[in-house]
Amino acid sequence: MAAERGQPGTVLITGAGRGLGRELARQYARTGWHVIACGRALPADGFETGVEFQPLDVADPASIHVLAERLAGRPISVLVNNAAVRSPAPGLDALEAKAFLDVIGANTLAPILMAKALLPNLRLAARPVVANISSRAGSMTEGLLDDDDDDYAYRCSKAALNMATVQLTRDLQVDEIVVLALHPGWVKTDMGGPKAVLPAAKSAQGLRHVIDRASIVESGSFLTFDGKRVGW
Numbered sequence: 001m002a003a004e005r006g007q008p009g010t011v012l013i014t015g016a017g018r019g020l021g022r023e024l025a026r027q028y029a030r031t032g033w034h035v036i037a038c039g040r041a042l043p044a045d046g047f048e049t050g051v052e053f054q055p056l057d058v059a060d061p062a063s064i065h066v067l068a069e070r071l072a073g074r075p076i077s078v079l080v081n082n083a084a085v086r087s088p089a090p091g092l093d094a095l096e097a098k099a100f101l102d103v104i105g106a107n108t109l110a111p112i113l114m115a116k117a118l119l120p121n122l123r124l125a126a127r128p129v130v131a132n133i134s135s136r137a138g139s140m141t142e143g144l145l146d147d148d149d150d151d152y153a154y155r156c157s158k159a160a161l162n163m164a165t166v167q168l169t170r171d172l173q174v175d176e177i178v179v180l181a182l183h184p185g186w187v188k189t190d191m192g193g194p195k196a197v198l199p200a201a202k203s204a205q206g207l208r209h210v211i212d213r214a215s216i217v218e219s220g221s222f223l224t225f226d227g228k229r230v231g232w
């Protein structure tokens with residue numbers, strides 16, 4: 001692994017209003033980063049000092065386009081594609097085309113569109129990183145080992161996000177942009193549920209550390225929040 005990145009820059013986090021995204025925003029701000037916290041709405045209790053809220057619905061390509069226009073000319077060191085949804089009704093019996101495609105739109109297409117739209121901003125930053133928050137649930141080799149989740153759309157969306165990570169790695173290599181797929185662990189959030197084992201603070205701390213230390217050599221890796229490799 002390369003030396004730590006050092007100087008705080010600007011980090012943009014999608015889905016920053018609650019859950020893991022909120023915790024990442026809090027921690028980055030606390031450690032001197034300028035945080036662009038994106039969400040569909042400003043959380044009722046607002047954000048801490050150092051956090052700039054920007055409205056963004058990742059499921060709406062026009063919303064991504066407008067965000068990129070608003071941010072034109074501003075360097076972004078780290079793009080965290082964190083926002084994601086699960087199926088309203090998982091399971092094969094309940095599977096419906098529209099609901100499936102909605103999950104793919106938010107969890108797979110949106111991170112690709114975000115990277116594309118903010119590429120000029122990433123190019124302006126020193127040692128930029130695109131961190132795609134994926135899930136072990138999308139791993140072909142490990143996803144079914146100890147996980148009886150039956151959400152086809154969610155699993156497929158994260159498996160496809162992993163492929164997008166690999167493709168983006170190749171496309172952005174010329175700009176020396178590091179691209180990562182990251183598994184945050186089973187985290188206590190609305191999505192992870194109350195039985196989850198990992199506090200959001202610990203997951204976020206680990207993810208920041210992995211992002212901070214990643215060099216171009218690790219670009220295209222699928223890593224856990226504590227830096228271990230996940231099988232694709």
Ligand SMILES: NC(=O)c1ccc[n+]([C@@H]2O[C@H](COP(=O)([O-])OP(=O)(O)OC[C@H]3O[C@@H](n4cnc5c(N)ncnc54)[C@H](OP(=O)(O)O)[C@@H]3O)[C@@H](O)[C@H]2O)c1
Pocket residue numbers: 014015016017018019020021038039040041056057058059060081082083084085106133134135136183184185186187188189190191192193196
């Ligand atoms: N929790 C876990 O155990 C776990 C495990 C593996 C992977 N992950 C991944 O970790 C990431 C964070 O998950 P989490 O546990 O924090 O989930 P969460 O508590 O359900 O929060 C999801 C966040 O995504 C936002 N979001 C959803 N759809 C959006 C849209 N169309 N536009 C903008 N924002 C949108 C939500 O905003 P609203 O408030 O507007 O809905 C919310 O801020 C996700 O990528 C998830 O797949 C989580």
